[in-house]
Amino acid sequence: MSAVQQVADRIQALEPSATLAMSQKSRELREQGFDIINLSIGEPDFKTPKHICEEAKKAIDAGFHSYTPVPGIPELRKAIADKFKRENNIDWKPENIIVSTGAKHSLANALQVMVNPGDEVIIFAPYWVSYSEMVKLAEGKPVILEGSFENGFKVTAEQLENAITDKTKVVMFSSPSNPTGAVFSKAELTEIAKVIEKHENIFVLADEIYEYINFMEEGHFSIGSIPAIKDRVITVNGMAKGFAMTGWRIGYIGAAEWIVKGINKLQGQVTSGTNHIAQRASVVAWDDMTAAETMKRAYLVRRELVVKGLRDIPGFKVNVPDGAFYAFPEISSFFGKSDGETAINNSDDFSMFLLLKAHVATVAGSGFGAPNCIRISTAASDEALEEAIARIKAAVATLK
Numbered sequence: 306m307s308a309v310q311q312v313a314d315r316i317q318a319l320e321p322s323a324t325l326a327m328s329q330k331s332r333e334l335r336e337q338g339f340d341i342i343n344l345s346i347g348e349p350d351f352k353t354p355k356h357i358c359e360e361a362k363k364a365i366d367a368g369f370h371s372y373t374p375v376p377g378i379p380e381l382r383k384a385i386a387d388k389f390k391r392e393n394n395i396d397w398k399p400e401n402i403i404v405s406t407g408a409k410h411s412l413a414n415a416l417q418v419m420v421n422p423g424d425e426v427i428i429f430a431p432y433w434v435s436y437s438e439m440v441k442l443a444e445g446k447p448v449i450l451e452g453s454f455e456n457g458f459k460v461t462a463e464q465l466e467n468a469i470t471d472k473t474k475v476v477m478f479s480s481p482s483n484p485t486g487a488v489f490s491k492a493e494l495t496e497i498a499k500v501i502e503k504h505e506n507i508f509v510l511a512d513e514i515y516e517y518i519n520f521m522e523e524g525h526f527s528i529g530s531i532p533a534i535k536d537r538v539i540t541v542n543g544m545a546k547g548f549a550m551t552g553w554r555i556g557y558i559g560a561a562e563w564i565v566k567g568i569n570k571l572q573g574q575v576t577s578g579t580n581h582i583a584q585r586a587s588v589v590a591w592d593d594m595t596a597a598e599t600m601k602r603a604y605l606v607r608r609e610l611v612v613k614g615l616r617d618i619p620g621f622k623v624n625v626p627d628g629a630f631y632a633f634p635e636i637s638s639f640f641g642k643s644d645g646e647t648a649i650n651n652s653d654d655f656s657m658f659l660l661l662k663a664h665v666a667t668v669a670g671s672g673f674g675a676p677n678c679i680r681i682s683t684a685a686s687d688e689a690l691e692e693a694i695a696r697i698k699a700a701v702a703t704l705k
């Protein structure tokens with residue numbers, strides 16, 4: 306390829322999204338006629354609740370077709386501020402809210418606004434694939450801090466304290482976690498907050514997109530509700546997971562006003578306000594939580610099914626995820642084995658083996674900073690999950 310046909314250095318340095326790549330691969334195999342069970346992408350298999358769809362239709366008919374204010378329509382910013390107060394005990398005003406094109410966009414915006422070249426961003430691992438790449442795009446340095454399998458994949462406050470340097474700017478994590486399903490308890494987040502409180506130049510980027518898919522008895526706790534660090538917590542959330550609205554592309558942030566203003570400036574030059582109809586529809590989402598609760602119950606049933614099924618397969622080590630819709634088994638016992646044709650030396654080999662031999666699409670843990678694991682989405686029907694587990698069991702039995 307000639308030099309002129311090369312994309313810019315920042316794009317060359319970027320890893321492609323492992324989740325989207327695997328999903329694309331399984332789509333291609335399906336198109337070739339293979340019966341693929343796609344447990345790669347994390348996407349609810351439910352339809353968006355009816356009351357939200359009805360509101361979108363009304364918005365089209367009422368002529369809400371124009372650009373919106375860059376940070377979102379006032380009605381949605383108010384609905385989100387009310388939600389933060391009611392459900393998360395975070396007292397934000399509409400001026401503290403900015404709506405973007407999905408939580409992915411909200412996260413990328415926040416990092417662009419907070420990170421200077423060379424700043425360190427501590428990412429709790431296993432982490433969602435896009436975090437490290439977003440940090441690199443912001444010219445920051447990802448510092449990966451690993452939660453152990455034994456501790457349910459959760460980083461401790463002590464580990465965090467030890468990783469902080471005078472270059473640390475942001476600490477970011479998701480709870481409930483993608484990819485592990487781990488959920489930080491109130492007690493654990495309080496300990497983490499105590500560390501943050503001591504370092505007054507450090508900010509927290511708390512990704513709470515799986516908030517409504519939380520099986521812990523104590524429920525969801527937001528680190529942003531801790532008064533001592535409230536102004537230094539950027540809380541990210543969105544409609545995609547809890548309301549099964551992935552394609553509607555609505556994410557949002559609650560943060561100190563100066564941060565929201567910074568994001569507003571960036572968004573005003575790059576994307577403008579997001580989709581008007583999707584914003585109108587989102588305003589009414591919280592009016593009826595029945596569908597969100599029904600979906601959560603379904604994910605819980607599937608969690609039981611998948612954890613039990615995978616634990617029955619020799620060689621799989623499986624944690625019980627407390628939230629989200631993923632299982633994240635440790636599969637390193639298969640490294641060094643082969644079915645006579647394919648040698649398994651890492652999680653990428655193993656995930657590819659499952660795709661080609663069992664026709665089950667998963668995502669290798671390597672993209673999540675966990676090279677001994679694979680991610681299996683449980684956002685599929687009970688029948689599909691049962692069939693997938695049976696296929697995986699049969700395929701790995703051929704590995705010697």
Ligand code: PMP
Pocket residue numbers: 347406407408409410433479482483512514543544545551554555556
């Ligand atoms: N954060 C995490 C942890 C996710 O799993 C996802 C899923 N895509 C996102 C953010 C982005 O969500 P959205 O679809 O709203 O961009």
Ligand code: GLU
Pocket residue numbers: 322324325345346347348409433434435483
């Ligand atoms: N969050 C989902 C996943 O992890 C969606 C895919 C993506 O946006 O990367 O699979």
